[in-house]
Amino acid sequence: MSSHTPAHLSPAQAAQIADVSRWTIMRAIKSSDLQAFRDNKNLWRIKADDLNAWLSAHPAQCAHTVQEEADAHPVHTHAHPDPxxxxxxxxxxxxxxxxxxxxLRATVESDRDHWRELAQKLAESRPRKWWFW
Structure with a gap:
């Protein structure tokens, strides 16, 4: 089972859906334009409704290219009128x-293999005397 509810997206997923860069999403989160929260693994999570609200309120934020300060190329914007x-x-x-x-499966399998290896080592070792006399 995943650590977040189904309606929560990571910044990378939100960026892919919104057709913007992850940094655009992170700037919007940092400036409080886009509502997000941190989950129990300290990862940013964004509700789909909040992403839709941000897209409809900030269509100019959705750019295919980012203009660097030293770059003289015009910025191509992509508006998202629809949610x-x-x-x-x-x-x-x-x-x-x-x-x-x-x-999760890879972690559990790795953990299982580690414990199996430890159990085999214990089973193969000779019995120990727990008393010293």
Whole structure:
């Protein structure tokens, strides 16, 4: 089971859905334009409703390219008048859950193998005398 509820996205997932960079999402979080919270693993999580509200309130934030201060190229903006479709959010949620489950499975299998190895070493060792007389 994943450590967050299904409607919560990581900044990377939110950036992918919003078609912006992760840094744009992080700047919006730091400036309190985008509501987010930290979960019990100290990772940022964003509610899908908050992401939709941010996208509708800040269409100018959604840029395909970021203009550096020294760069003279114009910025190409991409407005998001429509909220994120539920299918897209569901797909992102399922991908996040699958990754969390894969990570959890790998951790559990590694832990199991470690304990199995310890048990085999104990079973192969000769019995010890627990008394000194």
């Amino acid at each position: 994120i479709p539920k299918e897209t959010l569901e797909l992102a949620r399922l991908k996040a859950e699958l990754e969390a489950e894969k990570t």
